[in-house]
Amino acid sequence: MDDSPVTVRTFLNLAEADACRAMLESEGIAAFVADAATVGADWFLGNAIGYIKLQVRPADAERAIELLREIPEPAVRREARDAVSDDECLACGAAMEQAKACPKCGWSFSDTGFDQTEAE
């Protein structure tokens, strides 16, 4: 039986990988983080982006992938996405498009003293 570890997700930094590893282990799945340090000199042969790998035993792979699906995207990528879609009502979460005030609850950015007019 092939028992070599299966990569279930790749990461840009060790902290994210470690957080996911801890989560899997709290679910009883043995998980390992493979990064440049643990795989030695091979790192420069591959793509540096996403190089840190979270690995589990083949028998656990399916469940691990299921569990990881419930984990929010890594904070770095979430922040990048938020930066381009900051047009949600901060009071009720409704889409505000380019409206000055929320079409649903009437809340507006001026309520916070935060002036959006120069954000275009």
Ligand SMILES: [Zn+2]
């Ligand atoms: Zn609203």
